[in-house]
Amino acid sequence: MSPYNLLPRFKAQYDANNQEFSMSGVVRPQAIDELGPSLALLRDAIGRVRGVLYINVRRLTQMNNAAFHAFSRVIIDACRAIPDLKFVVITSSVVGWTSRKFGRLNGIEPNITVEEYDSKFYPGQGFLEEGGFVPILRTQTKMTWRHERTILPRHGMRPGIAMADICCGIGDFAVLVQKEFQPSRIVALDHSISSLDYARRVMREFDIRGIEYTYGDASEMLLDEAQFDLVTCRHSLQIFNRPELILKELYRICKPGGRVYITNEKNSHCLGEPRAESIRWTYNEVAKLFAHFEMDVELGPKSRRYLIEAGFEDIRVETFMVTNMDGDPQDFADVIVAWADVYAGDMATRRGDGPEFVARFRQGFQDHIFAALHPKGYAGWPIWVASGRRPQ
Amino acid sequence: MLMGSVRNEPAGEPTFEPMIQIDMEIKTFVSAWKHCDYVSTYMAWMISQNRSDSVRHSNLFSSAFNELLEVAFRTRHADGELACRVSRHGATDRIELTIPCVPEERQFYQEAVSQVAGVEAKERYLNSVSGDLAPSREIVLLELAVDYNATLRVEEAESDAIKLVVDLPLEGLQH
Ligand SMILES: C[S@@+](CC[C@H](N)C(=O)[O-])C[C@H]1O[C@@H](n2cnc3c(N)ncnc32)[C@H](O)[C@@H]1O
Secondary structure (H helix, E strand, O other), X not given: OOHHHHOOEOEEEEEOOOOEEEEEEXXXXXXXXXXXXXXXXXXXXXXXXXXXXXXXXXEEEEEOHHHHHHHXXXXXXXXXXXXXXXXXXXXXXXOHHHHHHHHOHHHHOOOEEEEEHHHHOOOOHHHHHOOOHHHHHHHHHHHHHHXXXXXXXXXXXXXXXXXXXXXXXXXXXXXXXXHHHOXXXXXXXEOOHHHHHHHHHHHHHOOOOOEEEEEOOOOOOOOOOOOEEEEEEEOOHHHOOOHHHHXXXXXXXXXXXXXXXXXXXXXXXXXXXXXXXXXXXXXXXXHHHHHHOOOOOOOHHHHHHHXXXXXXXXXXXXXXXXXXXXXXHHHHHHHHHHHHHHHHHHHHHHHOOOHHHHHHHHHHHHHHHHHHHOOOOEEEEEEEEEEEEOOO | OEOOOXXXXXOOOOOOEEEEEEEEEHHHHOOOOHHHHHHHHHHHHHHHOOOOOHHHHXXXXXXXXXXXXXXXXXXXXXXXXXXXXXXXEOOEEEEEEEEEOOHHHHHHHHHHHHHHOOOOHHHHHHHHHHOOOOOXXXXXXXXXXXXXXXXXXXXXXXXXXEEEEEEEOHHHOOO
């Protein structure tokens, strides 16, 4: 495979609604006249805007010094000619050189500032990234794997394929897949540096080979298009306020004829016996709490619609229930303890919930744990699995 | 042997493990500008597979390496072979670029590289960005030091050639 054939070529666009000039792809001209139309578009944009012009370079993967100089000059000249015009350059932490290089412009003209777009990426990011979730993710994956290992082959998993796990978290799904199905290639991408560090440590310690852990933003990946036979994205669409943007990217990197596989929850359907009522109330509240932070943990049953609207065909949907009867009930209880910690702790506090609400909210989790550990009890956590094929 | 007085080879210079080498006729190389892009993209991709974050590493490496190749492209050449070699020691990747060139060009490289090490490197780089002229080859080398923390030195190669050695500590660059 020759990597350069797959790299996106250069494109410049102006969006008047957002006062945003964006550049993407690779631009390495020999002579500046090759950039004529794009430079003209930038000058034209500068002439039209008021206040701020956003320069979006999130997807500008490569730009040589010649081109950088040409665009910078137009911007610097504009700063000098129009003192009340500000430029905000939007970079991505994923494209390593952009923040440093564009950042230098601020030392020349203070009206040019740089913002790294993905440093505060989605509304609930803090809760899920701050270490606390690592143990939950491990136990969750252990419990879901019992089901998914038999489900995955119905959704395109087989030995020898090239696959990607997007929003891979601490990477144990990739490790399990590697052991069980031996794909020829696994790329595992996440936007949490601490999770990736953890994943790489596990890989080194257990001498696992062949998983390519990659730092990246799922909504704008640097991965080339049409590369993977199977693209998985587990428990993650539901935490983005615009899941369709992520799906579009999953579609893009999937080969025509390959499949995209997603798993999501419908939290309000978590259940247990005894104490069913209290449990039901609490998980209804969980859904509302996430909605407050623009995350849809009720997404599971909407998967079919999302996949159809993203252009997939041959859509398959199934559900499974993780219960206290799979393996050790204590595992189930541990997961609930961790949920309670974050949901009734940090998240409820951030929403401004009072002590009375929090007490009742916690009680439902307690009761779910009680049901899980009760010798005659039953506790469940339902998951929706869905996949679709990218048309040929 | 060391030619520029730029950076002395430290006594216990660590060993760099060779990773990949591409040689080609300089005539072939300069027959098309896009060769810079192809070679830098291809080599970046090859040597980044076993980096902890291959996509990001490959992007940074390609970006820096392409600039070097563009400099080599603009050199006034003697006949001969362009050799690109990449080797690695820990977090640092080393690019060795052997460029056939006429004698005046050697002097250019030595001067350019000693400027890079100079104290005002960053100011001079900034001045060039706000200046009128398209970036000169010397500024391009300077930018590698300013934006990628590269260290550069020049070594004598065979007759009519210069060897540019560039160390890139990309794994350590901040996100
Ligand atoms: C709920 S976790 C799911 C992790 C894993 N797939 C699992 O099932 O255990 C969501 C993951 O999405 C990651 N994430 C959040 N925003 C992201 C983004 N913009 N790009 C890539 N990953 C992101 C988080 O770091 C986190 O690891």
